[in-house]
Each structure stands twice: as C-alpha cells, then as structure tokens.
Amino acid sequence: MDEASRLMARVRERDVAAFEAIYDGYHRLVHGIALKMLQDPMAAEDATQAVFLKLWRSPEAFVSGNFGAWLSRVTRNRALDMLRSKANRAEGEMPVDVPLEGALEDAVFARIEGASVRAALETLPAEQRSAIELGFFGGITHEEIARRTATPLGTVKTRIRTGLRKLRTVLGSSVTT
C-alpha cells in the first residue's frame, strides 16, 4: 500500500491531519487540472475546493490503485460539470477506483509527478499526444476530436489506444530506471 492509500484509510476514519497531508500532497495536481480546463483562476479555486471537500465527504469512493490518477479523473469530471453548468448539470461524480489486474505495482506509479508525465507525453507522436490531451483536458468526444483535427474517426480511436499504451510503457520505465 502506498502513502496516499495509507492516508486515505485514515481519512475514512475522519482523521483531519491525514486529510491535510493529502491536501498538501495533491492540491497542485487538482488546482493545475482545474486551471487548465477552466481557464479561470476563480473557477479553478472553486473546483479545487469542491474536489477536496467531496473527498472528505466520500473518502470511501477511493478503493485502491493509483490515488493521483483517480483524483485526476475526479477533478476532470468536476471541471467538466462546471463547464457544462449552464445546462444545469449536477455536481460531479466520485468514481470508484478500479485497481489494475496484473499490471505494474501501485508503488511504481505512486511516484509519478507532473514533469515525468509531461516528458512521457513528449515522447508520443504529436497526433497521439494531441488526441489524448483533447480527450482528457478538452472533455470532448472522439467524434469531436476527429472533426477538430480533420482526421478519420477510426484513426483518432487508434491514436488514443496506441498513445495510452505507449504512455503507460514510458511512464513505467521512467520511474523504475
């Protein structure tokens, strides 16, 4: 079990100090995603606050696996909800985490940080990187990605799969060597 998982176990026991440690360790990740997606400093602060308060309210939503990856998805969904708030969407989800089956150990990816992910993304062909970043941070469908990049839909899908596969391989090797 990595440090984040241990802290989250204490958060489930309503340990405020453990929650504060989680906040200190991950607020730059949450805030950064919110800022990149919302492009509005005040809205990004609101999203960051909402994500962490929801984490405190529903800590059981995180089961196991890479906490940062899970929290990234939570933040992305919250930011998407805010972007779509004009349509009166309800508040964001807290996805239950799905641990990996037969993949790299949690401890490997627990050491992920922004610089290593940015470096790993740089190793991807530009079209793969673009498709993945548009899908994650842009919150748009693969059909919209195809339209915006004037690329056949099938090609976009394959780029996403190939890119994610390569990203996983690169991230795994970058933190184990």
Added chain:
Amino acid sequence: MTHDDDLLDLIAVLALGALPAAEATELAAHIASCESCRSTYSELRETAGLVGYAAELAPGQLDELTAARLKSRVMREVKRSAGNGTALHETETIVPENPVPSRTGARWLSYATAAAALIVAGVIGADDAALHSKADRDQAQIAALQAQVSAREEVATHSDLQARGLDARLAAVLAPGGRHFSVPGGEVVTSGGRILIVLPHLPALPAGKVYQAWTVAKGAKALKPSITFTPDPDGVALIELPQNASNIAVLAVSVEPAGGSQQPTTPPKFVRALS
C-alpha cells in the same frame, strides 16, 4: 477471448472519457461481462488518469497568498464538519408516505417478502435475528422512525445519483470484490455498498411507460419503490439505485406508468434476492 482492434480502440476511448454516452453505455455492458475487456479497460483507465499530471502546477507556481487562502477555506470546512460529526452540505427532502399496496402489488410482494424472509433466516444471521426478537415497543418505534428517515434520505439522493457519470457506474460494476447476481437479460451487481442493474437487451417500452426498481430492506416485509428508468435507444440500461446494498435483501423491476408507482401495477420482470 480475443477481440478485434476496433473494440480495443473503443475501450481506450472509453477509458479516456471521450466516448459518447450512448456508445459508452453499450460498451460498458459488454465490459461488465467480459474479463479480458475489464482488464484492458482498468489498465487504460488508470493510464488516462495519469495524463492529468501533465497539468500539475510546479512548486511555487501558485502564489503563496492564493495557496494559503484556498487551503484555509478547505480546512475550515473540514474541521467544522469533523467537529460537528456531520456531512458537508447535506440536505434532506421529505417525500410522501407509501400508500397501502394494491392487490397486484401484493401478489408479487409476497414473493419478494418470502425471498427476504429466506435471507433473514439463512444468511443475515445473528444481528438481524436479534433485531426481530426485540420485544421492546420503544425500540421498535425508534427503529421504525429510523427506517423512515433512511428511506427519505435515500430518495433525496436520487437526483444526485442519476446525475453521476457512466464512468462511476461502470467502475462500480468492474470493481474487484463486487458480487454479480444473474437476472433474466442481465445482472445485478453490488459493489462497495452500491447497487447497479445491468440490462443490455431491454425490450422497448410502450408509450407512457417506464421501468421501475423495487427493494425490500433486510428484516423488512414492505416493498419500497426505488428509481424509474428507461433504456437507451439500443435497449441498454446501466442503472445505479440510491439504496445501500448492505441494507437491501431483495430487488425487483417492473414496468410502470411514467413517473413511477407507489406499488407495483404489473408482474415483475424479475425478483432477485441479493444473497
């Protein structure tokens, strides 16, 4: 099982969160029943989550004043919540009491109640048995009041649950340790206290009709209405119930008039004991 590249491509798109809802629902139903696809999806989904790190702010990138103000806001709310022992921003909605069940409802209610009774007798064990043996009238009244409050809270969270993304529902379906109960045309999955119904091939409904879920709480005899739902145009439904799985002994689904019923008006599509 070996899948073609197109299916694997779609799983990757779903993992990234870039698949339209209708396609995602259909694919989710397949993934829920395919071990190979579950493994692929789990792996790609975590990798997709790691993409978020590309936006992580560097130390010092956020000015100290903003960082301190924001942390103060968050910690103030958390400490207030911890001090009060209460959840944050929770509200309660009052809903009408259930009327007396109709004769139709009573017919298959008896089946559901019988199933519940079997579970209470054979599976649930000492805690619930002890609950049944309590003769103290005050205790019973307190329990009844607690059950009413619990039911109201469950209904109050209905709208939030309906708004949850497919991602969360699929994650719950796929989570290791989830329990899968076969039902005609699909399955019911309980995972981490959540209850999900996966029905990938539902028949189209007549105009003005919806599907409605029903539950019987552990140790209870009363059938309670749960959410209503309709499948997507392809007949796929992946639905999460607002009730906590740990409290539910039996689940059923029937076809009801739009808006739902307070008691079943048609024979059930299925009645399933969650044991």
